Each structure stands twice: as C-alpha cells, then as structure tokens.
Amino acid sequence: MAFTDASLTALRVFREVAERGTLTAAAAALGYTQSAVSRQIASLERAAGTPLLERRHDGVRLTSAGHIVVRRAATVIDQVDATARELAGLPDEHGTVRLGWFASAGAGLLPRALAALCRTHPAITVITREGSTPALVRALRAGTLDLALLASAPPFRPPDTETPALELQTLTERSLLLAVPATHPLARGDFADVADLHGQRWIAGPGEDRVLGVWPGLDERPDVAHTARDWLAKLHLVAAGCGITTVPAALARAVPAGVRVLPVRGGPQEQRRILLARLPQPLPEPAVRLAAALRAAAIETDTLV
Template structure:
C-alpha cells in the first residue's frame, strides 16, 4: 500500500462525504455527480486497503481506518489551502480558526465575540458558518472542516454523538428557555407566563424539516400544538410574534434583542426547560489560535448571560 498515490481530489471528496453524511449531499456541495464521488471514494479505499466509510441506511460515517486517514488528510488539505492563500498575496495572519454555530448563537454571541476579537487579536482570522443542525456541526468537526463548534443542548444533556474518541465539550452558559409573546397578547400583562396558560395557543415554529422542526413550540405540551407559521430565521420569528401571529420560544439572551411589540418572559410551572451553550472540538491538543478564540467566546458568553448561580463555572482550559 502506498497512500501517496491518493489524489488531493479524493481526499477532498472523502472530507465532504464525512462532513455531509451522504454521497448525494457531498456531490451537491462539490458540484460533482454522485458517481464521480463514488469513484473517488473507491479509489481511496483501494489504496488504503480498507473501507474508509461505513455505509448505513441513514447515511455514511467514517470507519476507524477512515478516521485515521481523515485526521492526516485534514493536515495535508489545510497546508495546501494555506499555501494557496500565501501565494495569492493575502496578508499574513497569526492563525486561522474555522468556527461553526447554530442559528441563535449567530444572532448574538458570535458577532459580539468577533467584534471583541478584532480589538484584542486583529491578526487572528476566523472563517465561520452557520448550521441549523447539531449533527451537521458534529460531522464537520469529525471531518476536520471545523476547528470549533458552538452547540445547543437540551435535557437530559447527552453527548452530541456516540463516536470515539468523544469530543471535548465545555459548557459556556446554562439558561432557562423563554417565551416571546406579542405585547398586546393577554399573556404579556404579567412578569411571567404560567405553563398551564400555553394550552390552546398558536405557535411559530422552526422549519418543517430537519432536527429543528419543533423549535419554537414550548417543550412538553400535553396537546398537539397549532402551528400558525414556520420560519427558520430568528428575526422572522420575532417579527411574526410582533405582528400578533403567535408565540415562539427563544433563548434568554434574546431578551435584549426583542423588537417593538414583543415581550420575552420566563415560564413558570412544570419542569425547568434549561438550555446549555456548549463549545466543542476534537480531542487533539488545540492550536494557540483555537485556544484564543475559545477564550473570547467564553468571555462573550458570560457577558451576555450575566450572573446566574445555576450556570456551571467553565473550566479555564479548553
């Protein structure tokens, strides 16, 4: 076996398949046909002398051999990309970090953290992208396409995947879910909403597909919710609330961002609906740039959250 015979194209295809979870999605992301993706993977597996991907009914995932190849391939591909940037004449940078996040983190935390980073570490370059799916963010971490990912976790706070080795996770904040209510709605008259009063309400939920489809409806309702509208964008949800079209759930940090015509209130009664903000990475030692960005994200999260005795104190190393 001579793995030097594997082309860069095959390595890029392997990373895309590992990240997107299916040959079809990888082909779309690369602009290839599915058969071309299959050929590149088959060529890499022939040279490796082992299956690099486990084919399952719900998609594919890296085998132990695939994880070894992907770990080394990521180093090669990152060096090639860095060389291309240097040859193109881009200004020098002390480090590049690829950061992924879920939608609500991109509305508040990420912009504030990046603004702080420009003041403290102007030479640190962050390449960021949003994903509406925790599995997609985790696959991108596993594939080496992301260095850090901001994840949201709900009770019972299970690990984001069952792969080995486990991801390194740091809890940045833990806060109770809140409710966005039209200012003219009867529920907006008090300083909190009783969970019993949520029966029979109309809801603005997340998109109708994917793992966020129920986002926006209060968890644990003992009835089939009436979904008045679906929207993935947080601004659209809040503007629909302002227009009196229904209620939606929001992270506590959105309280300061509520548009005119919206009140964001705590909900009392029933189990506490806590949400954790997590920072995740692979278990190998992080680069200095990753460590610096993690520290800035941790500081921004604590500043956004404010004091809360229920929030676990984050460890100082990550």
C-alpha cells in the same frame, strides 16, 4: 494499490463526504455528479484496502479506518493549501480560526466575542459559518472547523457517539423563554404559567425542526399556525400577533418591538446550554484566544439577560 497512491482529489472528496454526511450533499457542494464522488471514494477505499464509509439509509458514517483517514487527510490538505498560498505570495493562514455556530448564537454571543477579539488581537482572522449541530460536529471531525458553538437541551447527551469524544465546555446554561405579542393576554404578567400555554397558536420550525418553537412537554397536540426556520422571521410573526413561540435566552435582547419575552413557571425546568466544542487535541494560539473571547462574551451576556 498502496494508500500512498491515493490522490489529493480523492482526499478532498472524502473530507467533504465526511463533513456533509451524504454523497449527494458532498457532490452538490463540490459541483460534482454523485457518481463522480462515488468513484473517488471507491478509489480511496481500494487504496486503503478497507471500507472507509458505512452506507446507511440516512447517509454515511465513517468506519474506524475512515476516522483515521479523514484526520490525516485534513492535515495533508491544509499543508498543501498552505504551500500553494506561500508559492503564490499570499499571506499564510496561521492566524486564521474556523468557527461554526448555531443560529441563535449569531444574535448576541458571537458578534460580541468577535468584536472583543478584534480589539485585543486584530491580527487574528476568524472565518465563521452557521450550521446545525450534526453538521458542525461532522465539520469538527473532518478538520474543516477548529471550534464550534453548539446548542444542547436536556438530557444533555454528547453531540455524537464517535471516538475520541469531543471536548465540550459549557459557556452558559439558561432557561428557555416564551415570546408573545405585546398585545397578548399573557403579556400582562411578569411570567407565564405552563397551564396557560394550552390551546395557544404556535410558530415553530419546519420539517424535522417542527418542535422548535413549541413549549416542550405539552400534553396536547400543538396548534402550529406558522412554520419558519429563521428565528427573526418567527419573532416578527409574533410581533404581528400571529402566534407565540419559544426563544432561547441568547435572543432575549434581540427581539423586535411588539414582542414580550417571559419566563415560564410550572412543570419541569427547561434549561438550554451553549457549548464550545473541539477535538481533544492542542489548539493553536489563535484558537485559544478566540475560545477565551467566547467565554468572556458568554459571561457578559449572562449578566445582561
């Protein structure tokens, strides 16, 4: 079988697997059974004459041939979809930009940038979606996102080790902050000392995100009283006096009443970056405009915090 015999369905399935990172997640997203996804991948690998995926205990990883196929598949699928829209008399999507973002970016930076872009370039349509850093990076590689806002913590390693390396631009770099109830003893000062964080009750993330919400580097086992994935839920638990949590500077102006946000002194500086990531290739003009709006919004929010 020659690769020219590869079906469009198999290419769509392969791109979904590349983006989701597992056959199970791709099957759920597509509404297929896992065995149907496996058959499509197998047919594509037969056509390519080489493995496209490396099966691992934690999911799948693209081989070097897989990277070539997913890059080309994105182009083919986008062109076929554009043709279908044109034949149906629908407007083309040349003015559409696909942007991914991490959770706390949605509280300030993202809406500020989108509002500014709407005022200056109303013809540009931006489609966004929230996701974890690994998911957003996979989506960039699969060609289903044009740009992604990523969060980065020390030692600020690249978000993945694939080639070509993603092009990364630092939009902001700010210190991690602490959110405490307004009635908490720590709220009486203008800052918290890292020594004062011992013995506190923490509100953290669930599962693998459990450390999110606990001050990094504490030399004790943290007392995690509550777990919540959503930042707003964490902050409302803080307001209710249920514990304390860390908060990125991007959320400092979005905390609910009853919460005091403080810098922490003592110990290593806990810096956090917001990165704008993309593949190292020319961007279409709408994406260039959105990137500029995100940079401007980042500068503006820096001056407000």
